[in-house]
Amino acid sequence: MRVNFTVNGRPQEADDVWEGESLLYVLRERLGLPGSKNACEQGECGSCTVRLDGVPVCSCLVAAGQVEGREVVTVEGLADYAKQRAEHSGACGTGACGSSASDGKQGTALQAAQQWSAKGTDSQTGEGTELSPIQQAFIDAGAVQCGFCTPGLLVAADEMLERNPSPSDEDIREALSGNLCRCTGYEKILDAVRLAAARQERQGEAV
Amino acid sequence: MSQNTRVASAPAGTPTKVTQGSKTKGGIGESTLRPDGTLKVTGEFAYSSDMWHEDMLWGQLLRSPVAHAEIVSIDTSEALAQAGVYAVLTYDDLPTEVKNYGLEIQDTPVLANGRVRHHGEPVALVAADHPETARRAAAKIKVEYKELPVVTDEASATAPDAPLLHPGRDDHHAGHVPHPNIVHRQPIIRGNADEAAKKADVIVSGEYVFGMQDQAFLGPESGLAVPAEDGGVDLYVATQWLHSDLRQIAPVLGLPEEKVRMTLSGVGGAFGGREDLSMQIHACLLALRTGKPVKIVYNRFESFFGHVHRHPAKLWYEHGATKDGKITHMKCRIVLDGGAYASASPAVVGNASSLAVGPYVIDDVDIEAIALYTNNPPCGAMRGFGAVQACFAYEAQMDKLAKKLGMDPVEFRQLNAMEQGTLMPTGQPVDSPAPVAELLRRVKARPLPPERQWESTEGADVRALPGGLSNTTHGEGVVRGVGYAVGIKNVGFSEGFDDYSTAKVRMEVINGEAVATVHTAMAEVGQGGITVHAQIARTELGVTQVTINPADTQVGSAGSTSASRQTYVTGGAVKNSCELVREKVLELGRRKFGTYHPAWATAELVLEAGKVVTDGGEVLADLVDVLEDEVVEIEAEWRHRPTEAFDLRTGQGNGHVQYSFAAHRAVVEVDTELGLVKVIELACAQDVGKALNPLSVVGQIQGGTTQGLGVAVMEEIIVDPKTAKVRNPSFTDYLIPTILDTPTIPVDVLELADDHAPYGLRGIGEAPTLSSTPAVLAAIRNATGLELNKTPVRPEHLTGTL
Amino acid sequence: MDFLRPASWEEALAAKAEHPTAVPIAGGTDVMVEINFDHRRPEYLLDLNRVELLNEWEVGEENVRLGASVPYTRIMEHLRAELPGLALASHTVASPQIRNRGGVGGNLGTASPAGDAHPALLAAGAEVEVESVRGSRFIPIDEFYTGVKRNALAPDELIKTVHIKKADGPQQYSKVGTRNAMVIAVCAFGLALHPETRTVRTGIGSAAPTPVRAKEAEDFLNAALEEGGFWESGKIITPSIAKQFAELASGACNPIDDVRGTAKYRRHAVGIMARRTLGWTWEQYRGTGRTLEGAA
Numbered sequence A: 001m002r003v004n005f006t007v008n009g010r011p012q013e014a015d016d017v018w019e020g021e022s023l024l025y026v027l028r029e030r031l032g033l034p035g036s037k038n039a040c041e042q043g044e045c046g047s048c049t050v051r052l053d054g055v056p057v058c059s060c061l062v063a064a065g066q067v068e069g070r071e072v073v074t075v076e077g078l079a080d081y082a083k084q085r086a087e088h089s090g091a092c093g094t095g096a097c098g099s100s101a102s103d104g105k106q107g108t109a110l111q112a113a114q115q116w117s118a119k120g121t122d123s124q125t126g127e128g129t130e131l132s133p134i135q136q137a138f139i140d141a142g143a144v145q146c147g148f149c150t151p152g153l154l155v156a157a158d159e160m161l162e163r164n165p166s167p168s169d170e171d172i173r174e175a176l177s178g179n180l181c182r183c184t185g186y187e188k189i190l191d192a193v194r195l196a197a198a199r200q201e202r203q204g205e206a207v
Numbered sequence B: 001m002s003q004n005t006r007v008a009s010a011p012a013g014t015p016t017k018v019t020q021g022s023k024t025k026g027g028i029g030e031s032t033l034r035p036d037g038t039l040k041v042t043g044e045f046a047y048s049s050d051m052w053h054e055d056m057l058w059g060q061l062l063r064s065p066v067a068h069a070e071i072v073s074i075d076t077s078e079a080l081a082q083a084g085v086y087a088v089l090t091y092d093d094l095p096t097e098v099k100n101y102g103l104e105i106q107d108t109p110v111l112a113n114g115r116v117r118h119h120g121e122p123v124a125l126v127a128a129d130h131p132e133t134a135r136r137a138a139a140k141i142k143v144e145y146k147e148l149p150v151v152t153d154e155a156s157a158t159a160p161d162a163p164l165l166h167p168g169r170d171d172h173h174a175g176h177v178p179h180p181n182i183v184h185r186q187p188i189i190r191g192n193a194d195e196a197a198k199k200a201d202v203i204v205s206g207e208y209v210f211g212m213q214d215q216a217f218l219g220p221e222s223g224l225a226v227p228a229e230d231g232g233v234d235l236y237v238a239t240q241w242l243h244s245d246l247r248q249i250a251p252v253l254g255l256p257e258e259k260v261r262m263t264l265s266g267v268g269g270a271f272g273g274r275e276d277l278s279m280q281i282h283a284c285l286l287a288l289r290t291g292k293p294v295k296i297v298y299n300r301f302e303s304f305f306g307h308v309h310r311h312p313a314k315l316w317y318e319h320g321a322t323k324d325g326k327i328t329h330m331k332c333r334i335v336l337d338g339g340a341y342a343s344a345s346p347a348v349v350g351n352a353s354s355l356a357v358g359p360y361v362i363d364d365v366d367i368e369a370i371a372l373y374t375n376n377p378p379c380g381a382m383r384g385f386g387a388v389q390a391c392f393a394y395e396a397q398m399d400k401l402a403k404k405l406g407m408d409p410v411e412f413r414q415l416n417a418m419e420q421g422t423l424m425p426t427g428q429p430v431d432s433p434a435p436v437a438e439l440l441r442r443v444k445a446r447p448l449p450p451e452r453q454w455e456s457t458e459g460a461d462v463r464a465l466p467g468g469l470s471n472t473t474h475g476e477g478v479v480r481g482v483g484y485a486v487g488i489k490n491v492g493f494s495e496g497f498d499d500y501s502t503a504k505v506r507m508e509v510i511n512g513e514a515v516a517t518v519h520t521a522m523a524e525v526g527q528g529g530i531t532v533h534a535q536i537a538r539t540e541l542g543v544t545q546v547t548i549n550p551a552d553t554q555v556g557s558a559g560s561t562s563a564s565r566q567t568y569v570t571g572g573a574v575k576n577s578c579e580l581v582r583e584k585v586l587e588l589g590r591r592k593f594g595t596y597h598p599a600w601a602t603a604e605l606v607l608e609a610g611k612v613v614t615d616g617g618e619v620l621a622d623l624v625d626v627l628e629d630e631v632v633e634i635e636a637e638w639r640h641r642p643t644e645a646f647d648l649r650t651g652q653g654n655g656h657v658q659y660s661f662a663a664h665r666a667v668v669e670v671d672t673e674l675g676l677v678k679v680i681e682l683a684c685a686q687d688v689g690k691a692l693n694p695l696s697v698v699g700q701i702q703g704g705t706t707q708g709l710g711v712a713v714m715e716e717i718i719v720d721p722k723t724a725k726v727r728n729p730s731f732t733d734y735l736i737p738t739i740l741d742t743p744t745i746p747v748d749v750l751e752l753a754d755d756h757a758p759y760g761l762r763g764i765g766e767a768p769t770l771s772s773t774p775a776v777l778a779a780i781r782n783a784t785g786l787e788l789n790k791t792p793v794r795p796e797h798l799t800g801t802l
Numbered sequence C: 001m002d003f004l005r006p007a008s009w010e011e012a013l014a015a016k017a018e019h020p021t022a023v024p025i026a027g028g029t030d031v032m033v034e035i036n037f038d039h040r041r042p043e044y045l046l047d048l049n050r051v052e053l054l055n056e057w058e059v060g061e062e063n064v065r066l067g068a069s070v071p072y073t074r075i076m077e078h079l080r081a082e083l084p085g086l087a088l089a090s091h092t093v094a095s096p097q098i099r100n101r102g103g104v105g106g107n108l109g110t111a112s113p114a115g116d117a118h119p120a121l122l123a124a125g126a127e128v129e130v131e132s133v134r135g136s137r138f139i140p141i142d143e144f145y146t147g148v149k150r151n152a153l154a155p156d157e158l159i160k161t162v163h164i165k166k167a168d169g170p171q172q173y174s175k176v177g178t179r180n181a182m183v184i185a186v187c188a189f190g191l192a193l194h195p196e197t198r199t200v201r202t203g204i205g206s207a208a209p210t211p212v213r214a215k216e217a218e219d220f221l222n223a224a225l226e227e228g229g230f231w232e233s234g235k236i237i238t239p240s241i242a243k244q245f246a247e248l249a250s251g252a253c254n255p256i257d258d259v260r261g262t263a264k265y266r267r268h269a270v271g272i273m274a275r276r277t278l279g280w281t282w283e284q285y286r287g288t289g290r291t292l293e294g295a296a
Helices: A023-030 A075-092 A110-114 A133-141 A150-163 A169-175 A187-206 B037-042 B131-139 B154-158 B193-197 B242-253 B280-290 B300-306 B345-354 B387-405 B409-416 B436-445 B529-541 B566-596 B623-627 B694-713 B767-784 B795-799 C009-018 C031-036 C072-078 C084-091 C104-110 C117-124 C215-227 C239-251 C263-288
Strands: A003-007 A010-014 A049-052 A055-058 A071-073 B057-063 B069-075 B085-089 B122-128 B142-147 B182-190 B202-210 B222-227 B233-237 B260-264 B294-297 B313-321 B327-337 B365-372 B478-491 B500-510 B513-519 B546-548 B605-608 B611-614 B619-622 B632-639 B658-671 B676-687 B747-750 C002-004 C023-025 C044-047 C057-059 C063-067 C126-132 C135-140 C145-147 C158-165 C171-176 C187-194 C199-205
Touching (some): A133 A150, B057 B280, B085 B280, B233 B280, B242 B260, B280 B294, B327 B387, B345 B365, B387 B767, B409 B478, B436 B478, B478 B767, B500 B566, B513 B623, B566 B623, B658 B694, B676 B767, B694 B767, B795 C263, C009 C044, C084 C117, C104 C117, C117 C158, C117 C187, C187 C263, C199 C263
Parallel strands (some): B676 B747, C002 C044
Antiparallel strands (some): A049 A071, B202 B313, B500 B632
């Protein structure tokens, strides 16, 4: 079957998709976006977390056919997503105002998600790459070791900070409880999220 | 970042900052950031499962559904007839006479040869144009099995009529083992334990059981094999040791090693689980057969069958002590279940036996360790490697002894703690700092976390209570406990192994700046070795910009990323090659500028911040001017001090390179009615010799600590004793700690230099995995008063409902 | 395999009538695991994501009409007052990512005894509205579970709405797992006080072939509370009543030994959870008479 949907702001078409394929497989093997990771394929580890119409989900548990016409953001588009959120947040200043309570949905409203698109980056060395605050914080805090859990954690943590710009430690733990990490013992991941939250807050004060 | 992290330079002193190793920015001792960090946070870092090639096929394995059977017949015709299927291979299709592989003993069939010995053993291979096509075809391969009785423990393995896992063994352990279903046996006898026992005022003994732990690295086994025009193959794979893989792969393919070109792809964690081959040979066979690139990616279910696990163990221990708290003797017997194939079992036996005493002074010991061949899943390397199981048992014994003597468990340990100069039970002197008592003092001196930490203004925060989000208690039945443990781990490959590494270092001027390139075959598996290599090059060569080339087999072996050895050994090799490069650069400088300044001939010269500088700080020349358009490049092997084999009867011998020590204090809260545990804090103190990268050091310690926590309270591969089949091969039922299960892990880093090691460093990756498990167990015992001789502790153990 | 994408409820019913073997997929949190691990190869997948009415809920006078696909996250956020037991149960479901996708319809469709929603539905009292091209019917929750992973649905029927009684008193939910988050129930217990009818209802998960109520325990407690005048006086429930209630709840289990836990432990833990959830709800009832939200 054919599936049309938007990934990181760009319309995508996948052809000859086997009906049992997951969104994760289509992203990784058909669209050249292997950033979302295939660690368990059973919704237990969160490595494949993407945003589907703004909501964090395990892309391994979304059937490819289910994303027809929908919006997906992956780790590859996270930096641009965060940048455009900050630019569009205007009065908010903290960059944490993506969620819209009025329609009863959590996360970024579909409209907001449609207003941006990803820009190309240098994929060879990563140099000159503009990072989102949470991505930078993960590097700075030493939250990356093998890095396999990192993309999913970044998507989940970024969404949490959008909803809850000043999380307590227990809030962070709860929000990230669906993302397994085997290397770090999570301490530096907590550090990274605290760091991103603090930087975000300082930025907000500066505005 | 962590407020809890302190770095100290002396055991008894106030913590101070780490001394910087160089005036060149980004050198050793600094917490420089990972060179692969940006790629990893943007999703662009290419892991082995991300590899992709035009026209590639997907490889799929058919694995045995039973643990022990004769294969009566295999019919692949229907599978081959499927549209989109390019190849179906069985044992009969193997191209050469070499059909087995193995790390030490070549006992593992590439594909089953008439017999399967464990659940999930590879039987056949399929290559097809889509993973689903390959799966459907694999399901159409008809295999007729005739089941055989299973060997599952010591009794069934050594029974008179026991089926032999490997009849006709001719490996180098076959001659000294008491039964052919025993892979290796290592006794260690020192003093006279029976005589010494007579001096004991108290004697304690116990039988301990350690469950089968999985490495559970997140990146599944995967890779891409691309057939080459010269008849060879290019293999992109995630492994811990490229050259060891190569040595095992090439003979099976019938290719010379130079025609199997291996490149390390991104590795999603390892922890020992990638020491053995998984999909490497299979992908190459399919690629060579079909003439097309073949990618194999295990899913999580298959991953549980695709790599070896930590040996489950049964351990019997007896200790005696005098009234004043001195340990008189120790006797122990350690039985490790190696499963169907040898893997690293012999070396695990060596470690378990030689480290069975723990970090204590005990002159009279009688130790025996064996590993069994059974029909259980094969077991081999995992972080801690034999020392983990022993530590769990001897630390339980220490608490029992202290309790029986009415002594404080920490003081009792300190009284018996080894120190520099102590003889190991192998007779090997510990010839570098061994601050065991100090590590214990540090974790004990730390203030305890506040009681009833779960209480908030809005009532109980279940997230901070046992059971977490599952809302099982609001404080009812919750009892706190505190426990301590300390451990000893060897660093590097032991028992006479030629444990060398190779580094190629190049220095040149690019765009008006002196830069360095480091090329090794070291597997970066997440530990941060590449970060450290760049730091070493900066320190030694005075450059800012260091390029780390991808690891491949175009450079000499780096040895394995295991045994806590890479910073020591490949770090040592990088340092050594840098020193050789520096000598050549200085020679160049002397030739060009020697006549202008006498210091070129007389002073100790170093390279700092892009310049040649005397030890007095005088700048002699700019490196750009010294090098001009010269390229200085050196590839050299480097070795640490040699070790010796252990005597097969007495276990005597200088078998180990270096020792590493860590201590933990665990604070737990146990819901004693439901048997649920929440670890509140897991403080660690560890001597690292020299923290080359303090941020990475703390990250390693916290990660290792958490893996120890996992096997204390939740992680276990459950094998049905009747069928030897794995019952929980998934992340739904093999549980690893989430962020809500993991406590704060304050880390206290000591830096007592080991003069034998580069920069005085000590391998650090494994020691924290040893002591965290027994510390958590001790804390649970402290909370519940239960004996708890098995890990992981399940709710059933705490509620008497097994 | 065919992928059916009905745009409306009517189209979905028509598709299910035409292909009774079609496997409905909404959140995908059960179905996709089975497909990824090659445990299942249905002829047809019937995607319900585009059927808007399944994502809607409505709070009525007596009941909450909960669309089968309303994600657990929404239940936690928006229905805590009306459905406190189910909101607490929703909070224990797997991970935030799964709670964003999975809904009660999936739990009911799979009918695993370990499904987190079941004990809360049993305790609150609910009816499952199912429909086919032949018409719709309401199945009382007590009659919905017919065996291990079997339910009362006919092959051509789909789950449309769950009608759950609005809470008229405190409700609680506890689940035992061997991890502090993201864990499948070893066993679970839901309890709801219904002061209007002066009854207590319960639900037990993962401790019998199907989710069950502890009927004997309920009967005992209802009688004891009535006899002792507890509903009027709001006095503390005596330990002996709580103990007997817990024992009877434990006795209502018919568990098995499996990798997640022993039968003996499950019986034991259900008893503890029964006692604790009774204590928590009763305290809430005594404290405010009408505090409906879960304490956790």
